[in-house]
Amino acid sequence: MLFRPFVRPPPACKINATMNAAVLHTLGKPPRYGPFAEPVAGDGEVIVHVHAAALKPVDKQLASGSHYASTHALPTVCGIDGVGHRDDGSRVFFGGPRPPYGAMAERTVVRRVFAFALPDALSDETAAAIMNPGVSAWLTLAARAKLAPGENVLILGATGVAGKLATKIAKLLGAARVVSAGRNHEALSTLHKHGADATIRLDSSDSELSEAFAREAGSSGFQVVIDYLWGQPAEAFLAAITRKEFAAIGSETRYVQVGESAGPTISLPAAVLRSTPLTIMGTAGMPPREALADALQKVMAHAVSGELQIETEQIPLAGIEAAWQRDQHGRRFVVIP
Numbered sequence: 001m002l003f004r005p006f007v008r009p010p011p012a013c014k015i016n017a018t019m020n021a022a023v024l025h026t027l028g029k030p031p032r033y034g035p036f037a038e039p040v041a042g043d044g045e046v047i048v049h050v051h052a053a054a055l056k057p058v059d060k061q062l063a064s065g066s067h068y069a070s071t072h073a074l075p076t077v078c079g080i081d082g083v084g085h086r087d088d089g090s091r092v093f094f095g096g097p098r099p100p101y102g103a104m105a106e107r108t109v110v111r112r113v114f115a116f117a118l119p120d121a122l123s124d125e126t127a128a129a130i131m132n133p134g135v136s137a138w139l140t141l142a143a144r145a146k147l148a149p150g151e152n153v154l155i156l157g158a159t160g161v162a163g164k165l166a167t168k169i170a171k172l173l174g175a176a177r178v179v180s181a182g183r184n185h186e187a188l189s190t191l192h193k194h195g196a197d198a199t200i201r202l203d204s205s206d207s208e209l210s211e212a213f214a215r216e217a218g219s220s221g222f223q224v225v226i227d228y229l230w231g232q233p234a235e236a237f238l239a240a241i242t243r244k245e246f247a248a249i250g251s252e253t254r255y256v257q258v259g260e261s262a263g264p265t266i267s268l269p270a271a272v273l274r275s276t277p278l279t280i281m282g283t284a285g286m287p288p289r290e291a292l293a294d295a296l297q298k299v300m301a302h303a304v305s306g307e308l309q310i311e312t313e314q315i316p317l318a319g320i321e322a323a324w325q326r327d328q329h330g331r332r333f334v335v336i337p
Contacts, residue, residue, distance in 0.1 A: 020337065021077045021105030022320040027065035030324035031078045031104070033317060039101045039109035046086050046112045048094050052128035053082030053103035055315065055323060055333040057261065066264075071099055078320075079103030079335070083118065083128045091118050093131050093296070096286075104320060106337045113289060116296055121304045129332040130310045133162035134299040136258070137169050137226070139287055142295070145224045145254045149174030152220060154213075156202075156237065157228030157259060159187035161310060161332050164194050166226050168308060171195035175224075179216045181233065187330050202233050209233070213240035225255040231263025238268065243275040252277040 017038040022031040041047050059078055061067035081095035082103035092115040097108040118127055141147045153170040157163045159182030170178045172195075180191045181200035188199050200212045213236065221241070227234055234257075241253065255278060272278065286292070302308040311331040315323040323333055 019106040020317060021102070022079065022317060022335070023075050024063050024078050025075050027063065027070070027072070027074070029063075030321045031063060033320055036075070036077055036100075036105065039098075039107055041109050042098075044112055045098065045109050046115055048082075048084040048086060048092065048108050048110055048115060050082050050084040050103060050105060050108060050337050051091075051124040052084075053079045053335045053337075054129045054132065054312075055104075055320075055328075055335055056080075056132060057259065059104075060324070073100065076100040077102030077105050077108070079105070079108075081128075081132055082108075082335075083124045084108075086115065091120075092116055093118050093127055095132075104317065104335050104337075106317075116293065119300060119304055122300060125312050125314065125334050125336075126303060126310065127300075128334050129161075129312045130165070130303050130308060131296065131299060133310075133332075134165050134169070134303065134308055135292065135295045136283070137162055137166035138173075138295045138299055139291065140226055140256050140258055140283055141166065141170055141173055141224065143287060143291055144281065144283055145226065145256050147173050147175060147224050150176045151223035152177045152217075153179070154216075154222040154225045154237070155180045155196075155228075156225065156233050157261065158182045158191055158196065158199075159184035159330065160228060160261070161328075161330065162258070163226075163228050164191065164330075165308060165310070166228075167191055167194045167196050170224075170226075172302065172307065179222070184330065202229075206232070206236050206239070209236040210240040213237050217241070221251055222253055223251050225253060227255065227257050228259035229262035230257060230260040230266060233262055234266050238266075238272045238278075241276050241278070242269070242272050252279060255280045257282050 018035040021036040024031040062070050079102040085091050094110045094115045096114050101108045153175045158180030167180045177197045179198045180196040182188045183202045312334050313331050315333045315335050317337045
């Protein structure tokens, strides 16, 4: 998650002033369209009049109560980032609204430093959809995994929105070879145009999957693995790289755990860590603002040029409850107040 909610004692709200929002009343249930108190900016904060906010897996995890950053202070408004304009008319991408406010509303309140100017060439819909997964993938590859030009990359969960972007971004950052693994057959067949040099179907048996990982790793191996899935695919990959004999240490594999759509836990045999040079790490929360701003600028530039693309579908704010329960099929729903 790029943005953590900013918690400070809220200023007094405008009496009887309300707006429309996607309001979460019960953890584990979809939010409902309805009235919510208008936000009031405090010191260092700005009001943003929201144009668009993407519905992402992390939004659903937070609302379900399963995410480590889920709030139990209800009601609250859903959405961690979006696009809008400030009172002065400047158009911005914003993140980290102050609870109980969120991005899926007519207005929200954020820290001024987390409202970033947007180029005119990038539409509200595209900016709202692409910035979070694009910047997350960029930071995961460049800052966390420290991908160096010429290294080999494996993307687990490459058929999702973030995985497709990670495949392309790995190439933009100079990866020599990118192997993309996913569960959606139709989406998997399109990944070569996003930069994948090879693909792996994750619906194979454990033994077939381990063989596929070993085959695609070849003699040079994977220096970077970005995992949006965890669960069984992670176990199959780790089994594939576990050595059965003593051998000279080759290049290290830097494994970054990002998501858990295939399962929240794995079984990790000690032999995996003792037999091969492997470092497993997480994304480690929100990066420093300077790193975040730099990644935002790079993703915006590549989105404007068309090198980074995303499929979207507009959803009216009033239809949030129904949209919440729909499968996005590789697209990103963009909520329009």
